[in-house]
Amino acid sequence: MKSQIRGAFVWAVLCSIVLASCAPSAPATPQTVVETQIIVQTQQVEVLVTAEAPPVSGEVNVLLIGKPDEDSIDPVTGKNIPGIQQLETMFETAYPSIDMQITNIPWGSGATGYGPKTESMIQAQEACIYLMPGAFQYGRRGYLENLDPWIANDPTFEDVWPGDYLEQWRGWGPGNPDNQWALPYSGGNRVIHYDAVLFEQWGVEPLSQHPTLDEIEEKAKAMTGINPVTGEQNYGYWYQGKYINWQFQAIAHALGATWGEVNDDGTWTVNWDTPEYLQALEWLVMMSQYAPPGALAAEAMPEGFLTDQNVVAIIPEGETGYYLTPFVNDPKLNERFRTTYNLQGPDGKGGLFIADPVAMAASCPNKEAAWEVMKWLTMSPESQKYNFDSGGNLPVIDGAAEAIPELAALVDADAILNQNAFAEIRYPWASSQPRFSLQAAIEAAIAGTMTPKQALEQAQKETEDWLAQQVATPTP
Amino acid sequence: MVRKLRKSLIWYVFVAPTFILFGLFVAYPTLETFRLSFFQEVATRQEFVGALHYLRLLGNQVFLAALVNTAFLGILFLLIIIPLGFVMASLLNNLRVWPNLFKAIYFLPQITSTVAVALVFSYVFQPNWGLVNGLLRQLGVEPLPLWLAEPRYVLTGSRAAVTILAVWVALGYYMLIFQAGLQAVPAELYDAAVVDGAGPLQTWWLITLPSMRPTFVFLYITGTIEAMSRFSDLWMLGGPAGTPARSLQTIVMYIYQTAFESNDFNLASSAAVILFVVVLLLTMINFRSFLQREFSSQSGG
Amino acid sequence: MATSESVSSARPVTAIRGWLASQRNFQRLQQVIIFIIMVIGAIVMIAPFEWMLATSFSRSANIAMPRIPTFWPADPSVFNYKVAITNLPLVRYYFNSLVVTALTTLGYLFFSSLTGYAFAKGRFVGKSVLFIILLTTLMIPFEVRMIPMYQLMRQLHLSDSYAALILPFISGGFGTFLMRQYISAIPDELIDAARVDGANEWTIYARIILPLCGPALAALTVLSALWRWNDVLWPLLVISDRDLYTITFGLAIAGRSQGIFTGVALATSAIAILPIMILFLFLQRYIIRGIMLTGLKG
16 A cells, blocks of 8 residues: 555656656747726827938847737637737837847736836846836936937937827936936726617617716616616616726716825825715715626626627726727727716816836936837837737827727727826826725725725725825935 | 764754755744834834834724634634534445545545635626526525625625635535544444444434544644635635725735735734734644644554 | 434324334435435535536637526637637646646655654754754744745845745645654664664665655645645745746736636636646545645645
8 A cells, every 4th residue: 555655656746747848848828918907008109200220229128018928819809919029020120220128027916016026127227118107206216217318319209199298207306306207108098988779778868978977877877777678677887896996086086086196205195085085985885876786896897898788878987908999890889889088077187097108227228229119119100009909008199090090980089089188197006005995995885884984084094004104205 | 972963963964954944934034024023114224113013003994804804704614614524524424325436526626726716706606697696596586695796794795705615615625534533433432332222313423523522623723723824715806905895805915915015014014923923822722632633643644 | 313203103104114114224215315415515516617617618708698507608619718728828837837846845755754854763962952943833824924035035036936936845844743753653673773784874764764654755745736736825926927927826817817708717717727636536545645644735
């Protein structure tokens, strides 16, 4: 008996060794990262970046985040999604003398998310160009190159971004209070969808281009119940439980709430327990009764979204990652699933804005070539189209619609392409304690384990406890 | 003396690698956790702050809720799994048809990774079309329970769902250990009971149950300690915050979130120290019976 | 039931009582009842896996799921598997899991048995103190130490390497303790005889002790392999490079981001689960024996 067991053990070890050595060498083919909270959109540039005989050469390392490493398959349509090496190929066709090396990492989360990875790469000076949502923090700490001189000395450079997109990335740095830290690379927005077929069956007027809370409340209420035509249970409203915080911010901002501010020393003041937030939370809790049961555990769109089985009339917080590729592939879909702008506050702004820029490391040894790479990534139609093809990202630059005709043809191209111009300024706390505290509070209020007032007080208390431990960013 | 030391030398060589690794990965990190818990990072320097973080934790509703939640989920789980495992093991022990086949089937979830099982169960408990609610709908249950979308303390809420998951996973293991215990009950005891004219149920209640005390104690202790460090399945289902409304957040999840999402390593370390103390107390209370069991298993193996 | 005296006097009941009075009939009924209970339990155990398989083979599961659960896909297709294999380097993940599990387990067996032998048969100053230290390490859960361990890995520049996944687990208090207990039971005469023949301690360990420790080593193999294969918390702290994901960790990360595509997520789960299940069915005798010996699960 003993020898049998020993035999099995030796066998198991041998097997694992044999199997290990037989495994093919690393055909890395990672997934399309579907980031539900941060869906990036991109602006399309109609600028011709001259590719004739580039004067510079050398190797440029680039950090990108969340692109598919290799060609992959869209889980719904079955279509091909181009891998990152296609971007490299495109670049090297345009600039044969520059060797662009892309490091592509997943967004991830926590200790192994892109944040700590970016930190270690920039400290080890591993790359020149970074896709960098946190460009301000790195600029403050002296890690980034001020782009102003590069822009001033480059006649081919043009501010092709609408409004104040470029100015959004100016910030304080050691020795110079006003620097251009980054160029806009891709942006994000969230829109409101509604199901035109359900609206018609219920005899309800379609949503207006800029819906208000009252309009949504009234129509959602009217369409919750048994559908007079199909006899199915319908719901007026929807919320994405696990990411409810973003929807809540849009509602609160529409009621005049602002989260707080960034202080001069880089710390934040955050106010969750204001009357506006309370009103917003009470409204959201009230509206949750018009949503399908179980929405609190939902991570995405309601089931049946973009199919004939849809039973939810108004679906807020539509993200490009969910709707854009299906709309483009099947134009009939966006006749049924219509799109409006997100809610707007008294300042005319509203909805989550996430714009990921690219920045250049101050330590970059090959800045001339890096600058060419940077311009190509942010301004070239090829690079912008790659963002659209690889992640369903949406270009929103002036003239973007003409650049990608499929987009201009969309029924609600106006709202889809321009929502970004109305979005709220980015939230610096988007991935830290104030968000987690508020998220838990909203969940508790909707589930009824706390009153909205208690929930906001709790979120405020937790946030302040955390803020008290934060110290002003050290300035080198 | 020198000769004696030289003779001992080989033994130190045998012991050294293990203890070097212990120093690096057990002793140092444990002491460092304690040290961090009394410090505060101020501009990349660590400053001594005494018991500040412990005071912060005591007034911290999130931490206290996680602590209570961990205990609640652990107790609920043990209250179900121990009797259920024992009854099922007793039944299986008496079954003559395919006992090994059943043993293997019941053990399947246990060898499947917690992550995979939790992922599957996030769909099993989906409120609209999940396996459980789909079957309940066929049975005409109305309204359908919300499971993972219901953070309140109700019979069909998120805590119930994860307890069902944990019982489903662990049943095979508990049955296995109980069966080992059952087979170790001396046959003479049963013979005596038969002579006294006891029926099968009486024998089970009066002879088997008391003889199984060491097994119960062992499963209770290991079960409690394991419950205190629960993480993977709940993290899969509710993220580090244990959504919805933190109803699934355990201490380890709180430590993880505080350290790696809020970047407060010092506060997280003091929570880790509290976890350590709790586990230590639980272990100490029953350490003797634990060791006894280990010694007896060695002679039985 | 058969011994109960309070049964009513209705005729059929009396008949049943009469039938049950026969020991053989009673036992037969008992077997049938137990069998039925066990079958019901087995269905509960298997149903989620079966449902996972059925759904993973359904082409439309990514778009809409049927209200009534089906255990056979209405529209059978391997599409979801194609997506899972194309979009995730699952072969690579498996390879990483095998490397990490095999190397960790080999180290764990070696160091546990070597140190266990010293504690069981060695004579050296400080033995009992060291043994007590060893026992105390048993009481420090990984979760308590994980923050400094994470920092240590970063300081040593070991994050994102196989070493980070392997090194901290190649020795363990439990393994050493178990081996010490097991080796203590080996008679001293065997060892003394070898010493007389001039064998040194290393030879005795390799030639005499190890071959006698089969069951204990097998049990530790099961334990260490299950621990490493299924771990997710430690990779979550030290691995961000997708090329180093283990199958369990890769499934965790993919599952949490593919959540909206039910069919693909369940196909990925099936790919991660089924090979291990089949391996278990082949090795179940040894795995179950190993778990019964240590009393611990993976």
